[in-house]
Amino acid sequence: MAVLFGTYSLPFFAVSIFIAALTYITFKLLSGYLHKWFEMKPIPGVEGTYPFIGNALMLKNDAGDFFRQIMEFTKEFSDVPLFKIWIGPLPLLVLFHAETVEPVLNNPIHMEKSYVYSFLHPWLGTGLLTSTGTKWRQRRKMLTPTFHFSILTDFLEVMNEQAEILVDKLDKQAGKGPFNCFNYVTLCALDIICETAMGKKVYAQSNSESEYVKSVYKMSDIISRRQRAPWFWPDSVYKCFGEGREHEKTLKVVQSFTYKVIREREENISNVESDSDSDHGTKKRQAFLDMLLKTTYEDGSKMSHQDIQEEVDTFMFEGHDTTAASMNWVLHLLGSHPEALRKVQQELQEVFGSSDRPINTEDLKKLRYLECVIKESLRLFPSVPFFGRNIGEDCRINGFKVPKGANAVIITYALHRDPRYFPEPEEFRPERFMPENSVGRPPYAYIPFSAGLRNCIGQRFAQMEEKVVLAYVLRNFNVEACQTREELRPVGELILRPEKGIWIKLERRKPQTSSKRKLTESQTRTTIDYYG
Numbered sequence: 001m002a003v004l005f006g007t008y009s010l011p012f013f014a015v016s017i018f019i020a021a022l023t024y025i026t027f028k029l030l031s032g033y034l035h036k037w038f039e040m041k042p043i044p045g046v047e048g049t050y051p052f053i054g055n056a057l058m059l060k061n062d063a064g065d066f067f068r069q070i071m072e073f074t075k076e077f078s079d080v081p082l083f084k085i086w087i088g089p090l091p092l093l094v095l096f097h098a099e100t101v102e103p104v105l106n107n108p109i110h111m112e113k114s115y116v117y118s119f120l121h122p123w124l125g126t127g128l129l130t131s132t133g134t135k136w137r138q139r140r141k142m143l144t145p146t147f148h149f150s151i152l153t154d155f156l157e158v159m160n161e162q163a164e165i166l167v168d169k170l171d172k173q174a175g176k177g178p179f180n181c182f183n184y185v186t187l188c189a190l191d192i193i194c195e196t197a198m199g200k201k202v203y204a205q206s207n208s209e210s211e212y213v214k215s216v217y218k219m220s221d222i223i224s225r226r227q228r229a230p231w232f233w234p235d236s237v238y239k240c241f242g243e244g245r246e247h248e249k250t251l252k253v254v255q256s257f258t259y260k261v262i263r264e265r266e267e268n269i270s271n272v273e274s275d276s277d278s279d280h281g282t283k284k285r286q287a288f289l290d291m292l293l294k295t296t297y298e299d300g301s302k303m304s305h306q307d308i309q310e311e312v313d314t315f316m317f318e319g320h321d322t323t324a325a326s327m328n329w330v331l332h333l334l335g336s337h338p339e340a341l342r343k344v345q346q347e348l349q350e351v352f353g354s355s356d357r358p359i360n361t362e363d364l365k366k367l368r369y370l371e372c373v374i375k376e377s378l379r380l381f382p383s384v385p386f387f388g389r390n391i392g393e394d395c396r397i398n399g400f401k402v403p404k405g406a407n408a409v410i411i412t413y414a415l416h417r418d419p420r421y422f423p424e425p426e427e428f429r430p431e432r433f434m435p436e437n438s439v440g441r442p443p444y445a446y447i448p449f450s451a452g453l454r455n456c457i458g459q460r461f462a463q464m465e466e467k468v469v470l471a472y473v474l475r476n477f478n479v480e481a482c483q484t485r486e487e488l489r490p491v492g493e494l495i496l497r498p499e500k501g502i503w504i505k506l507e508r509r510k511p512q513t514s515s516k517r518k519l520t521e522s523q524t525r526t527t528i529d530y531y532g
Helices: 002-039 063-076 098-105 115-124 133-147 149-171 182-198 211-227 235-241 244-274 288-294 305-318 321-336 338-352 361-366 368-380 459-476 514-526
Strands: 082-087 090-095 386-390 395-397 400-402 407-411 477-481 490-492 496-498 503-508
Touching (some): 063 090, 063 490, 090 098, 098 407, 115 305, 133 149, 149 182, 149 459, 182 211, 182 305, 182 459, 211 244, 211 305, 244 288, 244 305, 321 368, 321 459, 321 477, 321 496, 321 503, 338 361, 338 459, 338 477, 361 459
Parallel strands (some): 090 407
Antiparallel strands (some): 395 400, 490 496
16 A cells, blocks of 8 residues: 555646646636626627637738728727727737726836736846836936937937938939938937947948848747737747747847946946047937946845846837838828928928938927927827737726736827818828927827836937938928829837838029038947947
8 A cells, every 4th residue: 555655646736736736727717717707798899709819810011901800990989988808818909099097007007018018038138128117216216317308319419420321321312213211310320329329320321131130020020020929929829830939149249238238337337438528529319228337226236137137129120110110101291292292391491491400309308290290290290109008907998998918009000090180180281280289189199108107208309310310301302292192101119100201302502511411320330339
């Protein structure tokens, strides 16, 4: 009997424990799922919903088709305040009215990002975009001073330099017929964020084949595809049958680049501080990375290398693709509306005359109509077309009971088209954002930079960059759009992009001082980098 007990009881006991644990986990998951299923049943939903797989089978695989499908759903449910979609076992509460969006974004209980943001964790860790709770509050408080306006003005020189290089690149296309400007503007934005966030020149405008440049774009595409495919959500399945290996390969390129830059700055920062002024007494630029390396927590401790990498990778991701998309949409819209273009150029003439001088902070304050153009462009084509929150407690939204654990998805693209606050919403009218025309508009009817506690910390940086770059382009060129609105076919992945780029024609407005621009580009490529 003892032999039998020693031989068989232990394995039997282990198997019993495993089965019991598996049964308990299954019961918890199933009961949680059924609770949400029945609690949310009164909420209007998309047809074709099945237990456990939800609406996953009916959702389009192609990113562009998926985005247009979601937009069709918002039109179908336009007469109700909200509706639901199930992606696998995950219920998504779709919100696109100011009165349903505000109680979610304005409540700290619902501050946590939705489940699909977890697929960003391997890349961005739990930085400002993806963290929650105490860590987010602590990090937000610590990083807010680095986006103070007085610090942002130090980045104007970088923006001016890179905008000049962009103009020189675009000049080669002027007078030669239609071309796709999307990549030109995007590479300019990437050069700006690399130098301001990391203090590192990557010369993206001159070397668009850079492995790092390519990997940044590929990474966001890979993550977006996974978010739409619940069968690839488990890591084990994704690594074996999905794009897991490609994801790891691309991630290694992106993170090794930023890791190397951070290490170089950590090693050299003491030398930079001791030699903060050049021979001519000109103060050298700081990057966000420099500020992060010097920032301390309330207890006096410094940020770890991992903390810093999370934020630098987050700045790189959020800080160039969003602004690049916005500027491209502006060029299309102004190219499609000659009267608005004329008003912008008249304002630029009043501020700059015929000079080619760099843009300063006083100039930015005077570009009020250009600011309205950018805001109206962000209304029609918000850089982030939708974003999500986790519902942190049982609550009611517009009379409907919503259980804890459901995910709210705010469809910015549809929210900005509410005819109650934007009559004839598809029309491009920058005047909507004149102060006198904005009176009475609910603050949550227009949220291109999100809103509430987790609004975009870098929105002033983005607005400054967009004004500078667009002012440079429009001071030098007339723009004509070569696509209709229908031909643009927006693709809503992590960022809202046109399916086949932005095609425009450029004509020079005045003789180009190309020698000055070529000299500027040459200097930026040959001068010793400020940060190694």
